[in-house]
Amino acid sequence: MYEPKLKKRRSGLPIISHAEIDNHVEAYLKDYKPSLLTVPQTVDIEEFAEYYLDLTLDYVFLSHCGLILGRMIFQNEEWVPIYSPAEKRATYLCAERGTLLIDNTLLDDYKEYRFRSTIGHECGHWIFHSKYFTYADHHIRQGIIQTDNITGCKKIDIDGGVESTTKKKLITDIDWLEHQAKYFSASILMPKTPFINAATELIENANICEVELVNTLSDIFQVSPISVNIRLLQLRIADDIRDKMDHKDNSMVKALFE
Numbered sequence: 001m002y003e004p005k006l007k008k009r010r011s012g013l014p015i016i017s018h019a020e021i022d023n024h025v026e027a028y029l030k031d032y033k034p035s036l037l038t039v040p041q042t043v044d045i046e047e048f049a050e051y052y053l054d055l056t057l058d059y060v061f062l063s064h065c066g067l068i069l070g071r072m073i074f075q076n077e078e079w080v081p082i083y084s085p086a087e088k089r090a091t092y093l094c095a096e097r098g099t100l101l102i103d104n105t106l107l108d109d110y111k112e113y114r115f116r117s118t119i120g121h122e123c124g125h126w127i128f129h130s131k132y133f134t135y136a137d138h139h140i141r142q143g144i145i146q147t148d149n150i151t152g153c154k155k156i157d158i159d160g161g162v163e164s165t166t167k168k169k170l171i172t173d174i175d176w177l178e179h180q181a182k183y184f185s186a187s188i189l190m191p192k193t194p195f196i197n198a199a200t201e202l203i204e205n206a207n208i209c210e211v212e213l214v215n216t217l218s219d220i221f222q223v224s225p226i227s228v229n230i231r232l233l234q235l236r237i238a239d240d241i242r243d244k245m246d247h248k249d250n251s252m253v254k255a256l257f258e
Contacts (some may be wrong), residue, residue: 001052003032007039012132013173016181017232025187028052028127033061044188044221045119053123055100059095061085062152066105070118071152072125073099074133100126101152113224117185119156129177136236157182164241183234184202188233190221199237205246209248210242 004024016024021195029036029043032052034044049055061083062068071080073095080101084091095101099124106115121187170176198220202213217228232238 001179002027006128009173011161012172013176014128014132014180016128016180021180021183022187022192024127025184026191026193029188029191037193040194042220043191045116045123045189047186048096048102049119049123053126055098055117055123056096057100057102058095059102059104061105062101062103064090066155067153068152069103069106069114069158070122071101072122074130090113099125100198108142113227115220116189116222117158117227118153120185120188120253121153121181125153125182127186128180132177153178153181158185159188186223186227186231186234189223190217190227192235195221196229196235196237199232199241203241213241 004027006016008014030178032048035041046057046234050099058172062071064083068176073080074097076097077095078095080094081090082093082101083089093101100119102115102118102122105111116251150228166167170179196219198217199213202216214225214232218225221228223231229238231240
């Protein structure tokens with residue numbers, strides 16, 4: 001299995017750029033299933049989590065209102081607060097290291113995009129932050145962060161597949177942890193090389209408007225149209241694509257009068 005080499009802060013927090021995350025993702029996919037980098041297609045993120053990363057997926061109610069969507073277990077054994085609808089109260093679940101907990105509300109069909117983004121997000125935590133949350137690192141970092149305070153990843157951490165349209169200040173370790181996991185989720189669900197190739201091919205070979213382009217990419221990679229738009233901006237190709245589409249439209253109009 002591919003193992004990324006990461007620079008880290010004294011606290012154990014990885015120091016990693018967006019470009020480096022994209023590179024690590026493509027290295028993982030090359031090792032896992034190389035065709036994912038050559039043919040634009042949907043990444044089976046459940047299979048990647050279970051059979052490549054060897055994680056155990058478990059489905060529970062992580063809160064009473066669906067606020068918390070996912071949680072990754074890093075300790076050898078951890079008592080996790082969950083919600084019991086039958087008893088209408090909070091209780092605890094004993095989970096082992098490598099368990100990826102997913103909120104049951106995500107099993108609704110219309111939440112498939114959020115379901116996939118949540119798994120991708122938690123995989124990002126496992127890959128980049130596993131050592132950060134081990135007991136050894138936790139004891140070394142006494143007073144810096146308490147793992148008991150990490151209650152899980154919320155909607156605000158996951159929705160959109162990457163980052164919000166407004167730039168958020170990243171100050172604390174937790175800010176950075178969630179930011180890195182969010183970017184990883186977008187990167188693995190929409191890998192850079194096939195994503196750019198798919199967008200370019202659609203523009204060059206089809207008479208397609210911007211909305212149709214976004215919706216087609218959404219279907220190919222099975223992510224929300226919002227995630228596609230953010231990914232286009234994130235990879236700094238949104239303006240290039242608009243320029244190409246405008247040039248193509250102008251060429252078509254010119255041809256009508258020749």
